[in-house]
Amino acid sequence: MPVGVDGLRRLPGGASREIWLFTVARDGAAPERLVLRRDPPGHVIESSRKLEFELLRAAEAAGVPVPRVRWCGGDDPVLGASFFIMDFVEGETIGRKILRDPELVRARAVLPEQLADAAARLHTINAGAVGLRMPEGEGPGAAELARYADVLRSIAPDPHPALELAIRWLGARLPPPRTPTLVHGDYRMGNVIVGPQGLRAVLDWELAHAGDPMEDLGWLCVRSWRFGADTEPVGGLCARERLFAAYERAAGVAVDPAVVRWWEVFGNFKWAVICIMQAQTFLNGVKNVELAALGRRIVEMELELLDLMEAP
Amino acid sequence: MQDRPTAVELLTSVREFLEHDVLPGLEGRKRFHGLVAANVLAIVARELAGEETALVGEWQRLRDLLGVDETVPPGRLDGLRTAIDALTRRLCERIRAGDADAGPFGDAVRAHLRMTVVEKLRVANPRFLGNAT
Numbered sequence: 001m002p003v004g005v006d007g008l009r010r011l012p013g014g015a016s017r018e019i020w021l022f023t024v025a026r027d028g029a030a031p032e033r034l035v036l037r038r039d040p041p042g043h044v045i046e047s048s049r050k051l052e053f054e055l056l057r058a059a060e061a062a063g064v065p066v067p068r069v070r071w072c073g074g075d076d077p078v079l080g081a082s083f084f085i086m087d088f089v090e091g092e093t094i095g096r097k098i099l100r101d102p103e104l105v106r107a108r109a110v111l112p113e114q115l116a117d118a119a120a121r122l123h124t125i126n127a128g129a130v131g132l133r134m135p136e137g138e139g140p141g142a143a144e145l146a147r148y149a150d151v152l153r154s155i156a157p158d159p160h161p162a163l164e165l166a167i168r169w170l171g172a173r174l175p176p177p178r179t180p181t182l183v184h185g186d187y188r189m190g191n192v193i194v195g196p197q198g199l200r201a202v203l204d205w206e207l208a209h210a211g212d213p214m215e216d217l218g219w220l221c222v223r224s225w226r227f228g229a230d231t232e233p234v235g236g237l238c239a240r241e242r243l244f245a246a247y248e249r250a251a252g253v254a255v256d257p258a259v260v261r262w263w264e265v266f267g268n269f270k271w272a273v274i275c276i277m278q279a280q281t282f283l284n285g286v287k288n289v290e291l292a293a294l295g296r297r298i299v300e301m302e303l304e305l306l307d308l309m310e311a312p
Numbered sequence: 313m314q315d316r317p318t319a320v321e322l323l324t325s326v327r328e329f330l331e332h333d334v335l336p337g338l339e340g341r342k343r344f345h346g347l348v349a350a351n352v353l354a355i356v357a358r359e360l361a362g363e364e365t366a367l368v369g370e371w372q373r374l375r376d377l378l379g380v381d382e383t384v385p386p387g388r389l390d391g392l393r394t395a396i397d398a399l400t401r402r403l404c405e406r407i408r409a410g411d412a413d414a415g416p417f418g419d420a421v422r423a424h425l426r427m428t429v430v431e432k433l434r435v436a437n438p439r440f441l442g443n444a445t
Contacts, residue, residue: 010341159400162425164407172413230442289349296355296436303429303440306422 002027011035017206021088033088034070039081049073049082054130055182055205056086064122065201089201095189095227099236107198112238114199116246119187119216122202123251127182127210139177140211145170145266148273156276157283162302166269169309175259180210187216188225189235217247217255218263223304224271224297265308272301320357327353358435366431367392373424374399378406 004025011019020036039049053072060066067086092098099108128134135143149167152160185207193201219225221233221240229236234243244255279295282288317325330350338346371385371392378399386392403421406412412421433441 159397159404161400161403161407161421162429164404165412165421165425168407168410168413228439289345289352293348293352293355296352299429299432299436300440302425303433306426306429310422 006031035067035086035088036083037086038083049084051131052205052208053084055125055208058125058130059122059202059205062121062125064118065199067201067203089193091193091195091200093190093193093203095225095236098189098192098194099227099229103196104194107194107196108237110198111194112234112242113246113250115187115192115220115235115237116243117250118199118202119184119213119220120247120251122184122187123181123213123216125182127180130182132182132208132210134180134210139174140180140183140215141170141174141177141262141266144211144215144270145174148270152273152276155280157280160272160276160298160302162305163269163272166265166305166309170262170266170269173262175212175214175256175262178212181213183209183211183213183215185209185211185215186219188220188222189227189237190225212259212263213251214255214259215263215266217243218260218265219267219270221260221264222267222271224268224300261308265305268301268304268308272298272305275301320360323353323357323360327357355436358438362435364389364392366435367396369431370428371396371399373427374403377420377424378402 006023006025008020008022011021018036018038020038021033022036023031023033025031037049037052050072053069056066056069060068067089069084069086072084073082092101092104098104098111137143145167152163152167184202184205186204187202191202191204192199193203220235220243223230226232226236232238233240240257240260244257244260248255275294275298278291279298282291282295327350330346330353335343335346335350367389368385374380374396375382375385380399386395406417407421412418430441
């Protein structure tokens with residue numbers, strides 16, 4: 001059966017993964033717009049496209065809006081790197097535009113509840129069944145903190161006293177252990193597709209892991225994902241209380257604001273470490289100005305951490 | 313000493329060329345990277361304009377904080393950077409040991425870090441500071 005591939009182009013964003021848009025035309029069928037997600041050369045954030053593929057399938061089954069996945073290439077040498085293919089979903093992904101586009105005014109009104117609902121649904125996915133290892137021993141907070149502290153100390157070319165201070169602060173206030181659930185790991189403005197009616201798809205599942213579901217709520221409150229709309233802590237959209245109330249209704253579990261706050265502080269720390277990792281990818285020889293520039297964003301999270309640690 | 317234009321003037325000229333003549337013709341990923349590149353040039357221009365003053369200030373604060381018995385900062389920029397790196401690594405060890413968890417030393421550390429971070433943001437992203445400057 002003749003198959004034509006047309007209009008291949010690389011989409012912006014995806015500093016750690018390449019994303020390509022293309023159209024497939026098959027005899028007797030309407031042309032389909034598809035997206036290929038692929039590991040770039042020289043990346044430092046290790047994750048599996050196969051796992052991401054399985055997660056997207058499980059998310060769809062759990063009622064989370066996601067692009068339908070079509071084919072997983074594994075480590076197919078044809079394309080030189082691990083990849084999978086999914087449906088193209090029309091809509092806006094750029095956080096700054098989602099928060100300001102006049103055509104998305106209705107979407108902004110309903111997004112907080114939709115984001116809370118999608119989070120509650122994804123937290124019901126059986127993390128073990130999709131092959132994610134459950135954290136052992138001291139609890140998800142301690143495990144994540146130890147993991148990113150190790151990364152910081154093993155790869156950072158410069159000393160970071162503000163981040164060391166954050167490690168002390170976080171270590172002294174660990175959230176109580178709880179039964180781990182699936183955690184998206186990068187649940188924020190910039191990783192969702194939004195249309196005029198609101199949330200269309202949750203993207204970028206590569207940092208998914210088993211852990212504390214409150215991690216996703218804390219990450220959604222990290223200042224960087226407010227894209228300048230700093231009066232609204234939740235992704236530049238609304239107050240924390242509104243997100244927590246909507247999540248409690250959707251998930252049927254109570255939200256402890258102090259635990260979410262811990263994960264927000266941890267989120268700023270983690271985002272600083274990720275920026276260091278990305279800048280390190282550049283320093284290791286991947287010539288990409290976006291990765292290079294991230295090295296100068298570390299200090300944004302350091303100021304936010306100093307503010308959050310001093311807040312009552 | 314080089315002739316005019318200065319390094320900052322040259323960087324500004326390249327940035328304006330990118331913004332006015334190149335970026336309007338780009339789209340998608342190239343446009344995004346073009347915007348990042350223009351922003352990087354603005355960062356470098358701000359860094360060059362105030363670097364020596366900022367480094368001397370940071371060195372003096374670290375010296376006072378860690379009780380180093382030196383009065384004159386290293387005379388060259390690379391010497392200053394090496395000295396600040398070494399002192400900051402010592403500060404990190406103190407923080408890891410718990411010395412800055414509370415008390416006057418902790419307060420002094422936080423004050424030093426806030427000043428250093430704000431100075432670095434004046435270079436890297438002044439808009440992030442909002443009214444906090």
